[in-house]
Amino acid sequence: MSYRDGMSARVRSEERRAEIVRAALEVIAERGYRGASMAAIAERVGLTQQGLLHHFPTKDTLLVAVLEERDKWDAVPAGTWRLDLLASLVEYNAMRPGIVQTFSALLGESVTEGHPAREYFTERYGRVRESMAQVLRTEYGDRLPNGLTPERVAPLLIAVMDGLQYQWLLDPESVDMAGAFRDFVTLLGED
Template sequence: MTRARGADRRTSIVRAAFDVIAERGYRGTSLAAVADRVGLTQQGLMHYFPTKEDLLTAVLETRDEWDLLHFGRDSSAMTVNQLADLVDYNATRKGIVQTYTVLAADSVTEDHPARKYFHDRYARVRAGMTEMLERHRDELPPGSTPEQLAPLAIAVLDGLQLQWLLDPEQVDMSAGFRTFLTLLGIKPD
């Protein structure tokens, strides 16, 4: 019973951290603000997450776990349709997308604690995207390679997310991504 209560408390802390980071950015987020959001003292929160970096790691890992639970464990085997479905799914999770976008942008500074996480994540995502596009090599524009197009596809995804966050009434992430796939010559279902 105590272990389950501890896991529930950790989950509520991570969810609160998502919200606070989305509102204030990582640097503007304090353990005290997250603790206050869940009705704990800062010392109480530190029982679960001793440092702000520990909490950030939990936030990032949780986001990845949610995606993997929803779309399968092997991201390198993701199909174009599954990726389009992930874009659709993200359109229902504004807070998660906002937190990710804020943290990704913040991570470009050298001293950011998530810099290595995002560096490594983008390397994995580029590799997975390259593998996915490789399965469509015959459909891709002449003279282009999956290796060339993978970072462009990721840039389109990230850019659509940012624009959608800023103007959700004018930017349709799902339609935009499907249009991009069509421009590549790939026809999603």
């Protein structure tokens, strides 16, 4: 019996899901949100559409899995985020429009009633607000130069990143996303 034969069905299924998520990310990067059809993703990973639907019953569930996977890759060990790393992340995002477009399109849909991505985003924003407050506290202490607390500034930091993505995706020639984010850091004031 080979190693592979010995794997449990659960492990094989998880491995296959991970392959599908990687394939979806590739197709999104190449063809964008709309071009990344379930048919195209199934073909990339060598499955029938029926086979793909067995692992991910809808495109939205697959896209949420892609975004969760990106969160894992983008994660840095707790307490090690710094403002200048965030600026680098924005710079990096400006080189991967496919995934930024997927995030932004799905975030838009998620605010509608009963959307399958709503829970992912609600939970994610709660978590990210806490982690950004931590970043700001590490950088500035309990008050920023303007007197606001890290907890008050965290939602603004996130809002700027998200909002700039929309302006940049719509009109990349007119909007320098990374430069604008650095301007926001300037607004926060000198440490």
